[in-house]
Structure formats: structure tokens, C-alpha cells
Amino acid sequence: MSIRVLVADDHAAVRAGIVLILGGAGDIEVVGEAADGEEAVALALETRPDVVLMDVRMPRLDGISATRQLAGVADVLILTTFDVDEYVFGALRAGAAGFLLKNTDADALVEAVRVVARGDGLISPGVTRRLIAAFAEQVPRRETPDVEALTPREREVLACIGRGLSNAEIARELDMAEATTKTHVSRVLNKLGLKSRVQAAIYYSDSSSGGGEL
The missing domain is CATH 1.10.10.10 (Winged helix-like DNA-binding domain superfamily/Winged helix DNA-binding domain)
Structure with a gap:
């Protein structure tokens, strides 16, 4: 059974690249593409994907707000260019199942989708150590x-x-x-x-x- 994925990113070229990568995996099916957060939420409610690959900085509705709205609808894997604590913490508070940087290679991206689809969590190795230390201090x-x-x-x-x-x-x-x-x-x-x-x-x-x- 294929893993159903929705890709949300406001850059058409980035979306096309992600779709191409995921399309090469035999067990992943891209069921929709969204150019902003509002479209991502609407499409997720319509198509019911297993995983939403979500950019952070998008027009109309940002990825973190969209992630919050998708709680219980699909597992969200944040994929962003920005290694910024504010985005990491915000995404995880919103209920994201994972956080990856866009410089992740193709094989790692495909495997990340599989990990999140299995119900496991995943954080980019570059932010894990400081994330746990800082987030633990900030959340009483x-x-x-x-x-x-x-x-x-x-x-x-x-x-x-x-x-x-x-x-x-x-x-x-x-x-x-x-x-x-x-x-x-x-x-x-x-x-x-x-x-x-x-x-x-x-x-x-x-x-x-x-x-x-x-």
C-alpha cells in the first residue's frame, strides 16, 4: 500500500523537485500539491494524505499555522531552508511529526517520509541536540x-x-x-x-x- 503524500511549498520549482524525488520511490504516491498554507489545509482535508511535506514560510497561511490546523488529519513533516529555533519550536508545538532542512539528500528525504508514515518522529540531526536542551527549558x-x-x-x-x-x-x-x-x-x-x-x-x-x- 502506497504512502499518500501532499507537498506544500510556495516555490513551484521546489515542489516539482520534491515530487520528482518522491515519485521515484515505489511506495510513495503524491496526491496533491499546494502553493500556500490555506491550500495545503484544504487539500489535506479533501485528499486525506498520510504525510504532508510542509514548508514554513508561505503566503496566506504559514506552515506552522497550517500544521496546527492539520492535527489529527495527517502527520506533518516540516521541510524548510531555515535552521531557526523559532521555526523548530513552533513546528513541534503545533504538532509536527518531524523537521528537516531542504539540504537533505534525496534518499534521506524519502526515508524521512517513510519514518513519519510509520508513526515515528524525526528531527534533522543538525538541530536535535540544541532542540532538546532548549525546548526542555522553555516548556514547564x-x-x-x-x-x-x-x-x-x-x-x-x-x-x-x-x-x-x-x-x-x-x-x-x-x-x-x-x-x-x-x-x-x-x-x-x-x-x-x-x-x-x-x-x-x-x-x-x-x-x-x-x-x-x-
Whole structure:
């Protein structure tokens, strides 16, 4: 079954290049192209893609605002030229499942789409370290429910997410089916009021550094 992708970027040449790259992957189907955030939201609601590749700086509605509107509709992978903390933090707060820079090579871009489609999170290696450190400082723990809301198994899953494990890796480590893992991940996010597993990883980092016990 193909991964359905919507590409949103205000530069036609950039969109064409991305579509060409994704079209070369046998398991990815581009179901739409959008030139701005409003069009991206409308097309996503119409076509129901698995993943939206979203630029940040677009007319009418920026990519971060569009990502916020697409929560629960599709997983959003931000693809931008700008390695700016404001954009990274804003995208993840809005619920983006991943953040990549446009200098990412073609193979890595295709694999990133696959990773996000599987329900895993992904951050460009160049921003990961400072992202976790800075974001943990900026988001007080009181903004989300306490980890006590989680069952023991859900805490184990949260710890695995915090270590950067994929669903398949969590399933192997905790000796359970991958479908069961996905269910636990969803419950963790819902109970903690988080929008993505990336936010969950940051929450775990914040909880651990703050001396809390998971």
C-alpha cells in the first residue's frame, strides 16, 4: 500500500523537485500539491494524505499555522531552508511529526517520509541536540499532566520514546506486538496532552532532568 503524500511549498520549482524525488520511490504516491498554507489545509482535508511535506514560510497561511490546523488529519513533516529555533519550536508545538532542512539528500528525504508514515518522529540531526536542551527549558512540566497518569507499561513506552526508539524497536524491547506498541504510544500522547512523539521525547527529557521518576 502506497504512502499518500501532499507537498506544500510556495516555490513551484521546489515542489516539482520534491515530487520528482518522491515519485521515484515505489511506495510513495503524491496526491496533491499546494502553493500556500490555506491550500495545503484544504487539500489535506479533501485528499486525506498520510504525510504532508510542509514548508514554513508561505503566503496566506504559514506552515506552522497550517500544521496546527492539520492535527489529527495527517502527520506533518516540516521541510524548510531555515535552521531557526523559532521555526523548530513552533513546528513541534503545533504538532509536527518531524523537521528537516531542504539540504537533505534525496534518499534521506524519502526515508524521512517513510519514518513519519510509520508513526515515528524525526528531527534533522543538525538541530536535535540544541532542540532538546532548549525546548526542555522553555516548556514547564506543569503545562502537561503528570506522568502519574500513565500505567507502568505506558511509562516504559514513554522511556523508550525518550531514548529515540521507533515503534518496531519498542515492540522488540518490551516484547509486544507492534500494533500494541502503537496503541500504547497513542495513549501516552493522549494522557499527557501531547501532539506528537517528538513532544513526548522532549517531555521525557524534561522529566528526567528535573529529577522526576518514570
